[in-house]
Amino acid sequence: xxxxxxxxxxxxxxxxxxxxxxxxxxxxxxxxxxxxxxxxxxxxxxxxxxxxxxxxxxxxxxxxxxxxxxxxxxxxxxxxxxxxxxxxxxxxxxxxxxxxxxxxxxxxxxxxxxxxxxxxxxxxxxxxxxxxxxxxxxxxxxxxxxxxxxxxxxxxxxxxxxxxxxxxxxxxxxxxxxxxxxxxxxxxxxxxxxxxxxxxxxxxxxxxxxxxxxxxxxxxxxxxxxxxxxxxxxxxxxxxxxxxxxxxxxxxxxxxxxxxxxxxxxxxxxxxxxxxxxxxxxxxxxxxxxxxxxxxxxxxxxxxxxxxxxxxxxx
Amino acid sequence: xxxxxxxxxxxxxxxxxxxxxxxxxxxxxxxxxxxxxxxxxxxxxxxxxxxxxxxxxxxxxxxxxxxxxxxxxxxxxxxxxxxxxxxxxxxxxxxxxxxxxxxxxxxxxxxxxxxxxxxxxxxxxxxxxxxxxxxxxxxxxxxxxxxxxxxxxxxxxxxxxxxxxxxxxxxxxxxxxxxxxxxxxxxxxxxxxxxxxxxxxxxxxxxxxxxxxxxxxxxxxxxxxxxxxxxxxxxxxxxxxxxxxxxxxxx
Numbered sequence: 001x002x003x004x005x006x007x008x009x010x011x012x013x014x015x016x017x018x019x020x021x022x023x024x025x026x027x028x029x030x031x032x033x034x035x036x037x038x039x040x041x042x043x044x045x046x047x048x049x050x051x052x053x054x055x056x057x058x059x060x061x062x063x064x065x066x067x068x069x070x071x072x073x074x075x076x077x078x079x080x081x082x083x084x085x086x087x088x089x090x091x092x093x094x095x096x097x098x099x100x101x102x103x104x105x106x107x108x109x110x111x112x113x114x115x116x117x118x119x120x121x122x123x124x125x126x127x128x129x130x131x132x133x134x135x136x137x138x139x140x141x142x143x144x145x146x147x148x149x150x151x152x153x154x155x156x157x158x159x160x161x162x163x164x165x166x167x168x169x170x171x172x173x174x175x176x177x178x179x180x181x182x183x184x185x186x187x188x189x190x191x192x193x194x195x196x197x198x199x200x201x202x203x204x205x206x207x208x209x210x211x212x213x214x215x216x217x218x219x220x221x222x223x224x225x226x227x228x229x230x231x232x233x234x235x236x237x238x239x240x241x242x243x244x245x246x247x248x249x250x251x252x253x254x255x256x257x258x259x260x261x262x263x264x265x266x267x268x269x270x271x272x273x274x275x276x277x278x279x280x281x282x283x284x285x286x287x288x289x290x291x292x293x294x295x296x297x298x299x300x301x302x303x304x305x306x307x308x309x310x311x312x313x314x315x
Numbered sequence: 316x317x318x319x320x321x322x323x324x325x326x327x328x329x330x331x332x333x334x335x336x337x338x339x340x341x342x343x344x345x346x347x348x349x350x351x352x353x354x355x356x357x358x359x360x361x362x363x364x365x366x367x368x369x370x371x372x373x374x375x376x377x378x379x380x381x382x383x384x385x386x387x388x389x390x391x392x393x394x395x396x397x398x399x400x401x402x403x404x405x406x407x408x409x410x411x412x413x414x415x416x417x418x419x420x421x422x423x424x425x426x427x428x429x430x431x432x433x434x435x436x437x438x439x440x441x442x443x444x445x446x447x448x449x450x451x452x453x454x455x456x457x458x459x460x461x462x463x464x465x466x467x468x469x470x471x472x473x474x475x476x477x478x479x480x481x482x483x484x485x486x487x488x489x490x491x492x493x494x495x496x497x498x499x500x501x502x503x504x505x506x507x508x509x510x511x512x513x514x515x516x517x518x519x520x521x522x523x524x525x526x527x528x529x530x531x532x533x534x535x536x537x538x539x540x541x542x543x544x545x546x547x548x549x550x551x552x553x554x555x556x557x558x559x560x561x562x563x564x565x566x
Contacts, residue, residue: 233377234381235376299332
């Protein structure tokens with residue numbers, strides 16, 4: 001029994017999950033990372049609330065979440081283009097708003113992109129499981145009870161006195177497209193794919209199949225074959241591109257299995273897995289090979305851009 | 316003074332933008348596994364100290380170790396260099412230390428019967444053995460915990476006697492019961508929770524393989540030895556085991 005107050009879940013939406021930056025250091029008992037599929041959008045939501053970057057927020061897939069504030073706070077929604085309203089009034093994404101006890105925050109369904117993030121000032125106060133609040137439904141770990149949010153759940157947070165609202169200027173906001181290039185470092189069992197198969201993989205267009213979730217994105221397109229059926233089970237990194245016997249690539253994401261034995265041709269850069277996480281069935285992707293150094297550059301350019309941008313004060 | 320690079324036989328490969336794979340061998344064996352464990356211990360030791368911000372996580376398996384590093388503080392060249400230094404004396408450590416230091420022998424009770432192990436008959440038929448012989452062979456030896464992964468608490472144990480090694484089911488079950496003791500090729504395992512799975516089920520174990528509220532969370536760790544011991548149905552039930560309604564039979 002808890003008397004803590006914060007935000008009451010009035011309507012749970014399609015898939016709303018408590019997430020912090022992810023769970024690290026628990027691979028040895030078989031626990032995966034979890035955490036936000038679009039780390040950038042998650043971090044922006046926290047910056048708009050003047051939080052630490054890994055403060056606990058809600059990842060909303062597709063949309064439909066409605067919350068009632070039980071105290072005064074500041075909220076911000078970022079990510080996929082999900083219509084946001086407070087007490088029935090249309091509001092903007094990528095900026096923070098004050099809310100008072102009794103205010104109703106509602107989200108519609110994403111029109112562009114797939115996942116949005118709702119952060120509150122100070123972050124939600126959720127008890128950590130294995131060092132993180134990240135929810136991994138498959139493992140029944142994290143969040144309030146190991147699963148997605150349900151109507152009637154109370155998400156505790158601190159009462160917040162009024163501070164300045166912040167906004168990310170329109171021209172600096174990420175734009176979501178239905179076609180994404182996935183920069184991929186060739187790695188793992190790359191040498192077991194013939195040069196012809198590698199050229200085929202890196203020159204073909206793939207479509208997101210109906211099987212895409214937080215664990216992985218299964219793609220449809222040119223069949224890729226490998227000289228070997230599998231390897232001794234080994235660690236699977238974030239973004240690894242697994243090629244099973246049917247030759248259709250699977251990009252492994254935040255909730256992936258920790259080890260596995262299917263051949264892997266490479267791993268997608270984290271900047272691009274964040275974009276992939278915003279795609280759904282029917283969207284198109286292409287893989288482009290990059291060196292490890294180029295992948296590091298991509299990461300650092302993205303990071304320095306994020307750090308350089310100053311938020312504007314908007315009231 | 317020129318000496319052969321002691322860690323020359325550890326191949327370091329790229330996995331992803333912030334991950335390196337250390338391969339110790341192409342084949343699984345208890346010696347290789349001991350070496351992986353020793354390397355993991357050495358790296359974890361450094362992670363408690365001067366590598367605490369540079370290395371984020373490790374995933375060990377049969378013959379490999381994946382090292383996840385922090386791209387905001389380091390790069391793969393630095394990590395390779397540091398790993399080579401940490402692991403240069405690995406062989407000496409392996410000889411002295413082996414896996415005798417921390418390895419434990421864990422006994423897991425199993426209710427082997429046709430109602431708890433629907434695939435016993437198939438294995439027996441294939442091996443031209445009786446069901447009782449299959450059960451005897453499974454509990455005759457000590458297995459090594461080679462890896463933990465796939466799902467929370469899932470421990471890969473090896474190696475199963477050739478005679479009862481069995482390929483995965485061609486159609487995996489949608490629901491393998493919690494506690495199912497199963498065989499796939501030369502590996503055996505206890506399913507920590509209800510999950511889909513294609514391994515051959517030969518019995519049920521009443522011990523929790525993953526309990527977030529207990530300490531330790533898992534009864535086994537990588538490097539430990541596991542021995543299975545047959546128990547009766549009433550012992551199984553009194554140890555808290557529950558018989559699932561029915562286990563899907565795959566023909």
